Amino acid sequence: MLKSTSVKDALNSPSAQDAFLVQGWVRTRRDAKTFSFIEVNDGSCLKNLQVIAPSTLANYAEIQHLTTGASVAVRGKLIASQGQGQKWEVAAEEVTVIGTADATYPLQKKGHTPEFLREIAHLRPRSNLFGAVFRTRSRLAFAIHKFFNERGFVYVHTPIITGSDCEGAGELFRVTTHDLANPPKREDGLIDDAKDFFARRTYLTVSGQLEAEAFACALSKVYTFGPTFRAENSNTSRHANEFWMIEPEVAFCDLQGDMDLAEDFVKSLIRDVRTNCAEDLELFAKFVDKELLARLDFVLERPFQRVSYTEAVELLKNSGKVFEYPVEYGVNLQSEHERYLTEVMFKCPVTVYNYPKEIKPFYMRLNDDDKTVTAMDVLVPGIGEIVGGSQREERLEVLEANMRRHHLDPKDYGWYLDLRRYGTVPHAGFGLGFERMLMFVTGVSNIRDVIPFARTPGNAAF
C-alpha cells in the first residue's frame, strides 16, 4: 500500500514524486475548464496542498460537489506547480471522497470570529487560526521540557488529587466518591470525611509547589508541568478553571537566581517558538496582533526591568497618572498598576520583587527588614502577571511563625516542615502559567482560545 505524505512534507519535498498519496480535509475547491482545483489541509502546517483533479476522473461529478470540510484521499503525482503561490501541487489520478460535509458545515473559507469558533470547539482546530494556535501550543510544551532537560532539571509528576486545602492559591474543587444525596454523617451531623475514598477530605490540586519543594530538596533541580484546578468564579480573558502550569524549584538558590531563571526561561521559550513556529507566528502577526513579532523580538533583546515593590509604588505614585485605585504601600498592585508599569512605563517585561509580607503567602522567605518577603512577579505587556515565585522560607522557626501569622496550624504541615528539620537549604521557585505564556507568544488575547476545550464558569461542554 502506498504510504501517505503529510502536506507539510509534500510542500517541502526536494523533488517531484511519481507515486504520491495525501489525505486530509478540503479547505476550498474551484473549477477550471477541464479540471478542478482542490485545496487539501491535514493540519501538519498552515498551508494547503493544491490538487488538480482532471475531468477525466471517473467520479468527477462527485468531486465537483466537494465542499469545505469534506475528507479526501488523493493519489497521483507530486509535480511542480504551474501557478503562483506554491512550489508543488498534486496531479490527481484518483480522488477518493471519504466523508462529505454538507451545507450545514459551520466552517467557511473566510472570516470567523473567535467567539463563534468557541461554540464549535470540536471543529475549530480545522481553522487556520486554531490549527496554528494548537501547533504552537504543542511546540511550546516541547520547548519547556527541552529547556529544563538541557539544564539538568528532573521532571516531577506531583499529585493531581491533594489532601492539602491550605496551599494558599484560591478555591478548590472537592474530590469525593460520596453519594451526594446521602453522604455518611458523623454523630454531630457533619459529613464524615473519614469514610470517603481517601479517608480524608481531598481536592484537585491548585499547585504542585509544596511537593516540588520536597523533590528539589533531594534532586536539587526539578520542575513540574501539569494541570491545575481553581474553583474561582473568574470571568476574565486570562483566567480558566483548568489550566497548565510549570513550576521549577531549585535547591541552593536565592531570589536573585530565581529571577534570573525566570527571565532566561521566558526568553528561551520565545526564542524557540520564534524559530520553530515561524509560519504560524506570521499568521498571528497578520490577523491577530500586528505588533506581535516586533514585541517578541524586543523582549528577547532587552533585559527585564527589575524593580522592588517599594520602588514600583514610588514610580506609580510619581508617574502623574491618575489611577482608579490609588497606589499605596501595603496594598496589592491592581491590574491597572501592573499594566502601566509594563505597557506604558517600561514597555517590556517587568520583574517586581520584595513584596510586603502581609500580602503574600506563608512559605515566602522573610527578608532581614522584617517587613518584606522574597516574592517576585513577572509582568508582561497585554497579559499582566505571567510568573509568580519566591525564595522559600527555609528556617524552621521563621516558617512556623509565618504559618501562625497566616492562621495556619503547623501541625497540618508536618511533612513540609520536615524539609526544614532535616538538611534544610535555601531554595526558590516559581510558577509560570502555560496558557498565559502561549497567549503572549501568539498574541491571542483570550485564554479560552489557547485551550483545546476550555473550562470556565458555567462551561464544560465537550
Added chain:
RNA sequence: UGCCCGGUAGCUCAGUGGCAGAGCAGGUGACUGUUAAUCACUUGGUCGUAGGUUCGAUCCCUACCCGGGCAGCCA
C-alpha cells in the same frame, strides 16, 4: 460575583412602532491555471426566551438565558 456592551439568514452585519435586508457560504448556470477566483440567477428567518405597553412590537419596558469587555481572585 459586580459594572458596561451586545443577541436579526449557516457566518459577518445593516435596519424600522406598520410586507424582513446586504455581503459571504449553499444551489443552478456561465467563464476560467485558479488560489478569500470572477459574473448572473437563486434557496434560506420563531428578529435570544417569557411577559408587558400598544390597534399593531424585531423595534419601547421588565425579567431571564446566552455571548463579549472590564474589575476582583491569580497563573
